[in-house]
Amino acid sequence: MTSADPLVGARSLTDLFARSVRLRGDAAALSESGRKITYAELDEASDAVAVLLADAGVGRGDLVGVLLERSHRVPGWILGILKSGAAYVPLDPTYPRERLHYMVADARVKILVGDPEQAAACGLDGVDVIDPRSSAPGVTPPFEPAATPDPQDPAYVIYTSGSTGQPKGCVVTHANVLALLEATLPLFDLGPRDRWSLFHSFSFDFSVWELWGPLATGGTAVVIPAAAARATEDFLRLLADEGVTVLNQVPSVFRFLAREYADSGAPDLALRYVIFGGENVDLDVVKAYTDAAGDRAPEFVNMYGVTETTVFTTVRTLTPADLAGAVRSPIGVPLPHLSVRLLDGELAPVPDGEAGEMWVAGTGVTAGYLHRPELTADRFRTFDGTRWYRTGDLARRLPDGALEYLGRNDQQVKIRGHRVELAEVEEALRADAAVHDAAAAVTYDADGTAVLVTLVVPAGDGAFSVAALRRHARATVPAYLVPNRFLRVDTLPLTPSGKLDRRAVQELAQAGGAPPPAPAAARTRVLVVDPIHESALAELRRTHDVHVELRPPADRLLRLVEDVEVIVVRSGVRIDADVIRAAPRLKVVARAGSGVDNIDLDAAEAAGVAVFNVPGVSAPAVAELALGLMLSAARHIVLADRQVRAGVWNKAALAGIELGGKTLGLVGLGQIGSRLAELARGMGMRVVATVDRDTPERRVRLRGQGIEAVPLEELLATADVVCLAVPLTDRTHHLIDDRSLRAMRRSALLVNISRGPVVDEEALYRALTEGEIAGAALDVVAEEGNPGRLAELDNVVITPHIGAMSADSQERIGRILLDSLHEVLAGRKVATSCR
CATH class of the missing domain: 3.40.50.720 (NAD(P)-binding Rossmann-like Domain)
Structure with a gap:
């Protein structure tokens, strides 16, 4: 590590950040979609949040909920909470209402930082919400805290899956995070030139490392937009464009990136380190990546850890011998600030080479579970004068002293990096009146991806609705806890003592369930x-x-x-x-x-x-497709030949246009248009929209979302990009006709994600060839598969809907x-x- 100065003597995370600001004030602390936020700007933004919180009475020891979508603004909001002396409780907006309600009630959160409309949509109306975009009356930054955080004060509370069927909040202190950074960062060659991926949800503690690693070393955290994180091709391109040098990944996600990397011809990347965490590393995937990259391959580091020991516990730099060896999951040795014992059921050390449960001690071991003294006492124990955390994970010590991870000794599993208690999945399903009993297991598909399978015993007359069960699960637990498959069984398998036979459940799940195939x-x-x-x-x-x-x-x-x-x-x-x-x-x-x-x-x-x-999934997927069409059209329109012949020379159009700062005109604001508006605002675009039922109340509501409602005529005359997101009806057939096209700006782009006949394609062809508009991007043309003359134009992008939609969607x-x-x-x- 080349820049450890901020860590020396730091007593809290806010103290650490203040030292980084003094050293690197003008340097980029954050980057997102080309936007740079300096350390000084981040300091100022977080001061503004701290002022708002202080004005609301928030102080040392309080817990503040963070209900925010991932963006470059979130670090400033988190820092503002810490500056106020409080700790943050991340609340992922994608979680079901019931889960969010439980977490807010369990943490006794009285104040949220976030969008008030989003909080209301999540059913959190009873909690005070502070909108960071507002300003405190009569108070301006810089913020002077009444009391600075103590090292043992909580920094955050992250909820993990619970064995009792309810999630539990783990309390992590400033000292815990500082210990992680002080012990771990010197193991790497990191400094101000490094650019770290900030990929993960702030509800996943991997994000703590991703944020504070660069802030402690003077580097830059590159915020990965959610849309790019879900589209592997875009993610790979972003890594190259942003020059990311430190990539943090859950192995199951990296698997798709590695495949895309190989399929794309192993493009040049600036990666120096790929750091794994959250689940077992896929050695075959790492080897395939290194084979494709050759001498340009980064260093791969496997970091085992749990939330209760502050992100990471052990470290292993993967070697060619590891990739070719017989050890399936090498997790290396404990980090310098931690120690690991392998104990049997009687808490006696096991011999080297034999499996034992991992117990962890050191300055990374957290304060315990929020408002759960019995559970804390059970999992955090003191003996030999040292406080230990029992992980529930099994490992064995190899001849070289390193550890091999062997799995869980209870019913907890890892799915896409998240710790999942099978009991929580089962408890959620039993709450459905249609379910008499349920048992969950994890299997793996041909690619090695974890698949959550649930055996269900129906209640009553045995009616079994997979769709209804899936809807119930989605409304009750986070997406990663929703089973991939539901299998009907008459009874759950039991052991001779009457307990659930987990081995038999696993076998049934792998076999696809008990019912024979239909004749x-x-x-x-x-x-x-x-x-x-x-x-x-x-x-x-x-x-x-x-x-x-x-x-x-x-x-x-x-x-x-x-x-x-x-x-x-x-x-x-x-x-x-x-x-x-x-x-x-x-x-x-x-x-x-x-x-x-x-x-x-x-x-x-x-x-x-x-x-x-099936509209529910299509809406966000089509919105993301529309954004891709906008970017493609904006970057690839080539008009030089026509401009020269017409005597109109627009140099900017030759290489494309930048969308940031431009105006997006949305015709239609349903699920698709609303999601697209959100994406466009994230790129810095102004958004105007033509909507049905244009009432004063709706205009106020739209303004709160950053959308201005305007008549169609005004939209056509002012928008740089006109995007059509309306259903095809008699009223919208040829909505964009010759007259409409003539009303648009000559530099404008037309994007159609509606049905083809919404646009008069003959009129569009004429407008494009005569230079009345700059270009067009079409999802589906009037006669799918037969775009006709439009496909001949070099300022037109046409894509079949199914081909452009993400694989996940x-x-x-x-x-x-x-x-x-x-x-x-x-x-x-x-x-x-x-x-």
């Missing part, structure tokens, strides 16, 4: 005419008789549907009255996405055919499609039914 005669005939995710297709084929023929001609489609019971469609094929009449056995038309404009609902209703779609849509289809075939109505 061939009972299999439903399914026709798939548009692409769907391969995992959903494989599951369909496991239980149904599936025929796939993508986008068949109309005459061919009429013959294909003669004996089918289910048609799975997206937007590429028209299911009209002729098709429905040609399918006498048809029961269901399932659209794998949002919208039903290509399905004749009247004909389906007359024939008794159920129709449903496609997979989730496929899963919901399967659940909903199961429900409809069982005669039950689903939430996404149409009519």
Whole structure:
């Protein structure tokens, strides 16, 4: 470490940061999407938050909830809380309302820092909310605290999964984090030139290392936007563009990045270190990455740890021998400020080479669990005059003194880096009146990805609704605790003593459950005419008789549907009255996405055919697609030839335009438009929108979200990017016609994520060729698969919807499609039914 000065003598995290500000005030502390925030600016922003908190009566020892989306603003808000003497409790806005309610009540949080509207949406109306964008009356920074934090004061409380079925808050002090930094940072060659990824949710303690590592060494924390974190190709590009040198990753996430890295031809990256934490490292994935990178490979470091010992406990720099050796999970040796004992059930040391439970002591061991004295006493014990934490993790000591991780000795597992108590999953499902009992297990797919499987014993008459169970789980526990699969069983397996037989549960989960497969005669005939995710297709084929023929001609489609019971469609094929009449056995038309404009609902209703779609996942996915289209169009329009011939030379258009500071005009503000507005504001764009039901109350509400409601005429005349996000109706057919295009700015871009006929494509072609607008980006054209003359233009981007959607979104849509289809075939109505 080349810049350890701020740590020397620091008594708190705020003291550490103040020293970094004095040393590196003009240097970049944070970076996000090209925006730089210096140490001095971060100091000023956090002072403003501290002033607001002090004015609200927050002081030393208080707990302040942080209900914030990940952005460059969050570190300033966290620092402001610490400056006030309080500790922060991260509350992930994606958590279900019940989970957030429990955490706020359990922590006795009375004040939140966050967006008041988001707090209300999360059901936290009874808690005082401070909006960091507001200002305290009569008080201005800099902030002078009434009392500086003591080393033993809490810095944060992070909730982890609980074995009793409820999460528990772990109290971590300033001294705990300082000890981590003082002991761990000198093990690396880190300094002011390093740029660290800030990738993880602040509800995951990996983020503590990602934030304070660079702040303690004078480096820069590069905030990874949520959209980029979910899209591996974008994430890889961001690593290159931002020059990230220290990448922190959970192994299951790195697996996808490593695959994208190899598929992209091993591009040049500035990476010096890749630091793993949260779960078992995938040695084969690391080896594949190093083989692809060659002599440009970074140093890979495996860091085992738990929240109760402050992020990390052991360290191991992975060597070629590790990657080729027989040790599956080498976690190395304890960090300098910690010690590890391996003990048996009688708390006696085990011999080297034998498995024992890891007990950890040292200055990283935390204060215990918030308001849980009995649980704290059970897990944190003092013997031999030293306070120890029993991890519940098993390890063995290797001949060289290093440790090999062997797994859990209880029912806790790791899924995508999160500690998951199977009991919490089971308790959440038992709360559903339709469930008599449940047992969870973790299996692994072909790629080594953890899959959470739950065996469910139905209550009452044995009715079993996978879709309803999944909805209940989503409303009760965080997304990482929602089972991937639900398997129906009549009873749970028990041991001779009457206890749940966990080994048998694991075997049933791996085998796919107890029920035998349906006989061939009972299999439903399914026709798939548009692409769907391969995992959903494989599951369909496991239980149904599936025929796939993508986008068949109309005459061919009429013959294909003669004996089918289910048609799975997206937007590429028209299911009209002729098709429905040609399918006498048809029961269901399932659209794998949002919208039903290509399905004749009247004909389906007359024939008794159920129709449903899957809008919930599509909305955010399409919004992210729209942002990608905007960026693509803005960066790749090439107009030089036409400009020269027309005598109009716009140099800026030759290389594209920057979207930051530009105006986005949204025509339509449903789920898609609202999410896109949020993304655009994160890029620094002004957002105006044309909406239905334009009332004064709604205008006020939109202004609070940073959106200005304007008439369509004004939007067309002022927007740099016009984005269409409206359903296709008689009123919106050719909404953008020749007259509308002439009203737009010559430098404007048109982005269409609605159905193709919303735009008059003949008029658009003329406007593009005559230079009336700069370019266009189209999701789906009027005649999908046949863009016609528009595809010939070099200032047009056209992408098929399914091809551009992220793999995660496609997979989730496929899963919901399967659940909903199961429900409809069982005669039950689903939430996404149409009519």
